[in-house]
Amino acid sequence: MNPRERVLTTIRHKEPDRVPLFFNAIDAKFVKAIGNGNMVETWKKLGVDVFAMVRKTWCEGIPSGLGYSPNPPPPEESLGGSGVAGWNGIDEFGRRWKHGRYIGGALATQEDLLKYSPELRLNERYDKSLIDLWKKDYPDYPYILFSHTGPLGLTIECFGFIEFCYALFDKRSLIEQSVESKTEWFIETSNYAVDLGIDIVIMGDDMGFKGHGYVSPSDFKELAFPHYRRIVDSIPVPVFWHSEGYIRDYIPMAIEAGIKGIHGIEPAAGMDMKEIKKEFGKDLVLLGNMDGNQILCQSDLSLVREEVDRCLREGMEGGGYLLSIAGSAHESIHLEALIEMCRYLQEVGIYSKKV
Numbered sequence: 001m002n003p004r005e006r007v008l009t010t011i012r013h014k015e016p017d018r019v020p021l022f023f024n025a026i027d028a029k030f031v032k033a034i035g036n037g038n039m040v041e042t043w044k045k046l047g048v049d050v051f052a053m054v055r056k057t058w059c060e061g062i063p064s065g066l067g068y069s070p071n072p073p074p075p076e077e078s079l080g081g082s083g084v085a086g087w088n089g090i091d092e093f094g095r096r097w098k099h100g101r102y103i104g105g106a107l108a109t110q111e112d113l114l115k116y117s118p119e120l121r122l123n124e125r126y127d128k129s130l131i132d133l134w135k136k137d138y139p140d141y142p143y144i145l146f147s148h149t150g151p152l153g154l155t156i157e158c159f160g161f162i163e164f165c166y167a168l169f170d171k172r173s174l175i176e177q178s179v180e181s182k183t184e185w186f187i188e189t190s191n192y193a194v195d196l197g198i199d200i201v202i203m204g205d206d207m208g209f210k211g212h213g214y215v216s217p218s219d220f221k222e223l224a225f226p227h228y229r230r231i232v233d234s235i236p237v238p239v240f241w242h243s244e245g246y247i248r249d250y251i252p253m254a255i256e257a258g259i260k261g262i263h264g265i266e267p268a269a270g271m272d273m274k275e276i277k278k279e280f281g282k283d284l285v286l287l288g289n290m291d292g293n294q295i296l297c298q299s300d301l302s303l304v305r306e307e308v309d310r311c312l313r314e315g316m317e318g319g320g321y322l323l324s325i326a327g328s329a330h331e332s333i334h335l336e337a338l339i340e341m342c343r344y345l346q347e348v349g350i351y352s353k354k355v
Contacts, residue, residue, distance in 0.1 A: 002140035003049035011200075011238065011261065011285045013320040019312060019349035020049035021342060022287055024146045024202065024242060024263060025328035028068045028082040033335055037070070040134070046342040049322070051134060053198060055125045055147045055189055057118075059084070059091035073100075081330055092118040093149075093182075094158040105160035113174060116158065117181050122192045135197050142199045145190060146242065150205020151182040151231075152224040153243070156214055168219065175223065183227040187234045194237055201239050202263055203231065208245020210269045217249045225253045232258035240285065244327050245269045251280055261285030266326040268293050274314040277321070285320050290341065292325040296333045301340045308344050316349065323349065 001009065001017045009016040026042065035042030043051065057064045066073060067082030078085035080100035087097040094107040094116030107116060135143070148154070155178040156164045167175055190201045207214050207224075215223070232239045240261035241254055246269045247262075254262065265271045265288040273289040290296070295307045308323070315321035323345050329338060 004140050004142045007049050007142045007322070010319050010322060013282065013285070013318060015319045015351045018351060019316050019345060020322045021047050021345055022050045022052075022144075022263075022322040022324040023048055023329055024052060024204075024324070025054075025083060027329055027331045027333075028072060028085075029331055030329055030333075030335065030338060031068065034339070039068070040138070046339070047346055048342075049141070051138065051141050051143050052146050053126070053131065053143055053193065054083075055145070055149060055193070057092060057125075057147070057149070059087040059095075059097055060089040062086050067100075081328070090116070092116065093154055096160075102157065105158045105163060107155075107158040107174075107178065108163065108171075110174065110177075113178055113181065118185065120185065120188050120192075122189065125189060126193060126196060128196060131196050143197060144200045144202055144240075145193045145198045146202040146204060148204035148206065148242075149182070149186055149189075150203045150241070151179045151186060151227050152220075153205040153207055153214070154182050155179050161214075168215075179223055179227055183230060187231055190231075190235050194235065198237065200237055201235055202242050203228075203239060204242040206245065207243045207250060208247045208266075208269055211246050213245070213247055213249055217253070220250050221253060224250075225257055228254060228257035228259060240287070246271060248276070251276070251284070255280065255283045259284070261287060263287040263324060264326050265289040267291050268326075271326075273311070277315055277317075281318065281320055285322070286315055287322040288324045288326045289315060290323060290325045292327050292330065292333060296325065296337045296341065299334055299336065301337065304337050304340045305344050308341055309348065312345075312349055316351070 006016040007020050010020055031039055031042045034045050064083050067078050067085030073086035078100050084100045087100050090096055090106045096104045096106055159167055238260040240263055241259045242263040244264045244266050261284055265273050289311050291307055295303055
């Protein structure tokens with residue numbers, strides 16, 4: 001099978017030739033070390049089965065993804081990773097950044113919401129010529145749109161976590177307006193990407209801490225569920241949901257809203273993929289569960305192989321599973337561990353010799 005056939009078979013909950021490999025984001029250090037600065041060469045050498053595209057967003061005029069450029073900001077300006085390298089100040093949604101790290105929100109009033117409701121800028125958010133080139137040169141790959149711009153998680157970050165908790169009681173109407181506005185923006189910018197050839201949309205909407213979610217299930221039901229369903233109904237390709245942290249309590253509502261898959265399934269947060277696969281595997285495609293906080297951040301490659309084996313045991317049977325790090329391939333991950341994860345998957349992730 002080619003990568004496109006492999007992934008499409010998997011998301012139909014059928015068994016392909018092997019488990020596909022997916023990255024939602026990969027740090028610039030790996031792109032330089034593996035692909036000599038070329039993202040496509042990096043993906044191909046690692047055996048990645050999906051090409052991931054992103055929306056461009058801005059903070060004080062500086063675009064996301066600056067850290068992947070030939071002249072990235074110095075390390076002290078990139079503490080949050082390549083995606084938000086060089087960000088200082090307030091971004092177009094109302095999130096505050098310092099040296100590329102999120103530090104809080106700027107949304108507190110109706111005037112703030114108007115100020116930090118970005119224009120669509122569709123032609124500027126995507127590199128159409130690059131997408132056209134990739135689609136022409138690599139037609140055997142599926143294309144996924146990924147970015148952290150889901151409506152509720154983005155709203156929480158725009159308020160700030162503590163401020164959002166207070167706002168649930170005294171500014172709930174403002175929260176609802178923010179989620180509504182961001183839902184509209186997400187739909188419009190996603191559909192433009194679909195017109196460019198995107199096959200799957202991943203809605204990055206982080207909703208979990210370690211062991212519990214950001215909001216109660218009842219607040220999720222009221223503030224997120226109807227907007228998730230509207231997003232699914234408005235976008236003509238499958239919509240997956242990315243969230244790190246513990247989101248187990250929200251999964252039934254995500255399925256009811258029409259979400260087709262989840263990415264993350266963070267083991268360190270208490271997300272048990274074996275249990276999730278058993279209960280929800282017929283309804284959801286699962287992407288993730290590879291520990292990127294400890295296992296891939298050390299040099300014992302036998303532990304890396306054991307973790308791949310565990311993920312395959314718990315996720316691969318019957319299809320519907322793509323191996324992926326629970327988060328991104330961030331800069332603290334060891335190069336050798338990342339390469340071994342990808343190499344070993346090619347060896348043992350074959351369905352004719354299940355782990």
